[in-house]
Amino acid sequence: MKKRKIKIFDTTLRDGEQSPGASMSITQKVEMAMMLESMGVDRIEAGFPVSSEVQFRAVEEISRKVKNATIVSLARCVKGDIDAAYEAMKEAEDKMLHLFIATSPIHRKYKLGMSKKEILKAIGENIRYAKYYFDKIEFSPEDATRTERDFLFEVIDVAIRSGATIINIPDTVGYTIPEEFSELIKSIVRNIPKISEIDLSVHCHNDLGLAVANSLAAVSSGATQVEVTVNGIGERAGNCSLEEFVMAINVRKDYLPFITNIKTEKLYNSSKLLESLTGLIIPRNKPVVGENAFLHEAGIHQHGVINNRNTYEIIKPEQVGRGTENLVLGRHSGKHSFKEKLKHYNIKLSQEQFNKAFSKFQKIADKKKEVCDEDIFLIISSILGQYPDGYKLDYFDVKTGNSAPPSAKVRIKKGKDKRMSTNTGNGPIDAVFNAIDSAIGIKTKLENYIIHGVGAGRDAQGQVKVVLKIGENRYAGRGDSTDIIEASANAYINAINRYNFSLEAAKVIRKNNRMKKIKEVS
Ligand code: KIV
Ligand code: ZN
Numbered sequence: 349m350k351k352r353k354i355k356i357f358d359t360t361l362r363d364g365e366q367s368p369g370a371s372m373s374i375t376q377k378v379e380m381a382m383m384l385e386s387m388g389v390d391r392i393e394a395g396f397p398v399s400s401e402v403q404f405r406a407v408e409e410i411s412r413k414v415k416n417a418t419i420v421s422l423a424r425c426v427k428g429d430i431d432a433a434y435e436a437m438k439e440a441e442d443k444m445l446h447l448f449i450a451t452s453p454i455h456r457k458y459k460l461g462m463s464k465k466e467i468l469k470a471i472g473e474n475i476r477y478a479k480y481y482f483d484k485i486e487f488s489p490e491d492a493t494r495t496e497r498d499f500l501f502e503v504i505d506v507a508i509r510s511g512a513t514i515i516n517i518p519d520t521v522g523y524t525i526p527e528e529f530s531e532l533i534k535s536i537v538r539n540i541p542k543i544s545e546i547d548l549s550v551h552c553h554n555d556l557g558l559a560v561a562n563s564l565a566a567v568s569s570g571a572t573q574v575e576v577t578v579n580g581i582g583e584r585a586g587n588c589s590l591e592e593f594v595m596a597i598n599v600r601k602d603y604l605p606f607i608t609n610i611k612t613e614k615l616y617n618s619s620k621l622l623e624s625l626t627g628l629i630i631p632r633n634k635p636v637v638g639e640n641a642f643l644h645e646a647g648i649h650q651h652g653v654i655n656n657r658n659t660y661e662i663i664k665p666e667q668v669g670r671g672t673e674n675l676v677l678g679r680h681s682g683k684h685s686f687k688e689k690l691k692h693y694n695i696k697l698s699q700e701q702f703n704k705a706f707s708k709f710q711k712i713a714d715k716k717k718e719v720c721d722e723d724i725f726l727i728i729s730s731i732l733g734q735y736p737d738g739y740k741l742d743y744f745d746v747k748t749g750n751s752a753p754p755s756a757k758v759r760i761k762k763g764k765d766k767r768m769s770t771n772t773g774n775g776p777i778d779a780v781f782n783a784i785d786s787a788i789g790i791k792t793k794l795e796n797y798i799i800h801g802v803g804a805g806r807d808a809q810g811q812v813k814v815v816l817k818i819g820e821n822r823y824a825g826r827g828d829s830t831d832i833i834e835a836s837a838n839a840y841i842n843a844i845n846r847y848n849f850s851l852e853a854a855k856v857i858r859k860n861n862r863m864k865k866i867k868e869v870s
Pocket of ligand 1: 363448490491518520551553
């Protein structure tokens with residue numbers, strides 16, 4: 349049977365990053381983009397450049413570094429969005445614009461306040477405008493699955509006639525079910541003959557847990573591209589999971605005559621890397637990449653697996669990159685072994701980043717007997733998530749117990765500036781946070797605090813994630829250490845640094861806009 353190629357469009361860095369608490373720094377995004385490139389993803393949606401300076405700069409940097417995948421930027425049907433996307437992707441070897449506007453009755457009425465006619469006009473005008481900059485344009489009618497069928501056809505027709513080269517059908521709210529979605533895709537293929545000359549893509553959300561099933565139904569009905577995210581992260585319940593979709597095609601070759609470019613042996617590493625970059629923990633029972641996915645507990649199952657793995661395993665762990673190499677590093681491992689480990693995971697660091705990572709590794713190896721792969725990912729994630737010019741925890745001392753209020757003394761460093769402060773709190777972590785606040789002179793509201801042990805054993809590292817509300821906005825921060833109070837302090841400071849970084853970025857935007865105006869006037 350001849351197999352049809354399905355393009356994998358990864359939106360981990362755009363829709364995925366819209367997951368609550370998933371935001372990444374620019375360097376973390378670049379690292380993830382390079383992992384996606386090495387995994388064989390066809391298209392990488394790197395961000396929504398007009399939405400913030402950080403998004404813009406991340407897309408710019410990814411466009412410079414990634415050469416073996418098409419770089420995609422999201423834009424509304426607004427000229428300023430298209431301009432920003434073009435500016436951000438100027439240096440990309442192969443670039444594509446992803447333009448969208450909502451089309452369903454509920455979005456037209458309550459979100460856009462636009463008539464059908466106005467929407468058709470906006471689509472036509474903006475695609476034609478974007479055509480000056482881009483050869484490849486993907487157009488998405490947002491909430492397509494709740495859009496009237498005849499209007500959806502009209503929208504697709506206008507988009508293609510105006511120059512769209514890919515039509516993407518988003519199930520924005522994860523509402524459709526496989527049979528219905530399959531019928532929708534077939535009806536598009538039947539009613540829009542020109543669709544056979546371009547790509548027909550789908551973008552499924554997981555609100556009913558059907559994103560992968562709907563995407564599979566769509567490719568069987570004629571879709572040629574699927575939009576996915578690593579670990580299925582994304583708005584609300586997430587998007588179609590890359591690893592689940594790819595492995596379904598891989599395992600059920602007999603039923604699904606498709607191929608993708610994905611190197612499946614990289615699936616596990618990319619999943620673990622994203623987990624440590626975002627701090628979004630993979631559920632143990634997650635298919636393909638969860639900790640339990642290849643564990644067999646019941647005696648009868650174990651017996652079967654010992655005799656023949658196929659009794660209870662439909663995927664070989666090695667196929668997805670699990671259990672092939674687990675070279676554990678330790679106190680005696682030198683720079684060479686550490687470098688080899690990074691090479692194995694395709695992690696590329698600058699010399700400065702490497703030195704920092706290695707010295708962090710040595711500190712951890714001094715405290716732990718074995719440094720496992722999860723520890724390595726954590727080290728890399730924290731190096732990439734640091735703000736070199738930000739605040740650092742230089743020293744801390746905490747007293748706690750049940751006889752006196754917990755108190756903390758901290759010294760915070762920024763460049764040559766060192767500030768000391770002491771404070772109390774309801775518990776040792778609250779006391780440290782209060783001491784940091786008074787040292788830096790900031791007021792925050794702690795909205796979320798999560799702690800998670802990475803790896804096994806009593807000497808496992810603690811990874812802490814916090815979300816702080818500072819002023820009107822929220823800032824996520826992450827920290828890790830074998831000492832959970834230090835991990836908490838690092839996460840807290842990381843969030844404050846993120847806040848300061850966005851203030852700095854906003855100043856740069858204002859300055860650039862002023863310069864632009866001066867140039868336009870002169
Ligand atoms: O879910 C959605 O509709 C989207 C669009 C921007 C494609 O993410
Ligand atoms: Zn989406």
